[in-house]
Amino acid sequence: MSMGRPLAYDPEKALDAAMQVFWSRGYEATTLQDLLQAMGLSKSSFYQAFGGKKELFLRCIARYREKIGQGLIELLGNSGSAREFIERMLLNSAAEARRPNEARRGCLLMNTATECAQKDGDIAGEVSSGFDGLHALLCRAVRRGQEEGAITREVEAEALAGYLISSLGGIKTVVKSGADEQRVRDIVAVTLRALG
Amino acid sequence: MSMGRPLAYDPEKALDAAMQVFWSRGYEATTLQDLLQAMGLSKSSFYQAFGGKKELFLRCIARYREKIGQGLIELLGNSGSAREFIERMLLNSAAEARRPNEARRGCLLMNTATECAQKDGDIAGEVSSGFDGLHALLCRAVRRGQEEGAITREVEAEALAGYLISSLGGIKTVVKSGADEQRVRDIVAVTLRALG
């Protein structure tokens, strides 16, 4: 078995670079050129390795999903309580309002849900999986919060988790619309009221 | 003063048609062809009357803003109380989850905030105006709700109005991600808890 010519680039890094581009620019607005440049490879290598724009995008979403999951688990670990974790998660989104308008990228998953989920079934599936993963994770956090007594038991954990995802999406949208940080922090404060 | 050749199309209808296309497909994914076909005019008429894709888009957003404002004012008038109005507004968004995936268009304003507000200052301005208008309208509704005793006075009306916009955006996003109606109704129920 021969190995053939070795890759001239790092597939992992290339994928990450592509993810960043899609995240910043959105799917439609991202051109092949943008991707090739950011990934540092030539057209033929691109098609050989990733198949095409859409296939690459699907892999980027999957990767983003993993990353975001890890990030949240880490945040949960670093938080003193589940309630604190939730608060910090929302405030992190609010903090994006400190950046200049062009740097407010939001969440790749939410952006994609808004931009593409209606047009392409494959992408919709990947987005849906992402939301499900997020929901499962938040469910666990909410349950812990309920056990700790910091979150109401009047509402099912599933419903509260759904509410948190929705709130997150709303906050991202408001930030993108150009709101300043204080306004978003106010929204976070009201959002937390619903947790009882 | 001579009048010249009359228009072969209805400018209002053409604008509405364009708005529908942008609403369904998003800005980037909409091509000139799509627009010309939906509007029923030729390229030269298009450029003469509307200037270009982006200029038309700005006008469509402005128009959407008006329409949505009127719609909400009407809903407010048809509602027995401000609280009921808010509830109905959120449930209307939830009801979109009854439609097939491809028909979940969301809100043009929110979609545009997500897709374009980072890339183009003019569009960002239009979006921002739209959010401000919505905020002002909801502020009034919240104040009425507070006077009626159905909404907490512990939180400023401005903050609650911001929260409602955010919630609306979140719900639209969740619907786009493919959630079923019951899940969204649960989110609405939790959302309303924060109003106290």
Next chain:
DNA sequence: CCATTTCTGGACCAGAAGGTCCATAACTTC
């Protein structure tokens, strides 16, 4: 019925889109 004004169809454009192909380069194994 002519001058003027305005609108319209379609030809035309340069550039960019995503994608394919192939000759060649760079490895490994024997």
Next chain:
DNA sequence: GAAGTTATGGACCTTCTGGTCCAGAAATGG
């Protein structure tokens, strides 16, 4: 070092992009 395998650069292709231009059509007032 030859054979086998894989990766690369770049030429090439088709289709479509948003946009311009102009000759002529359709109305007006005089």
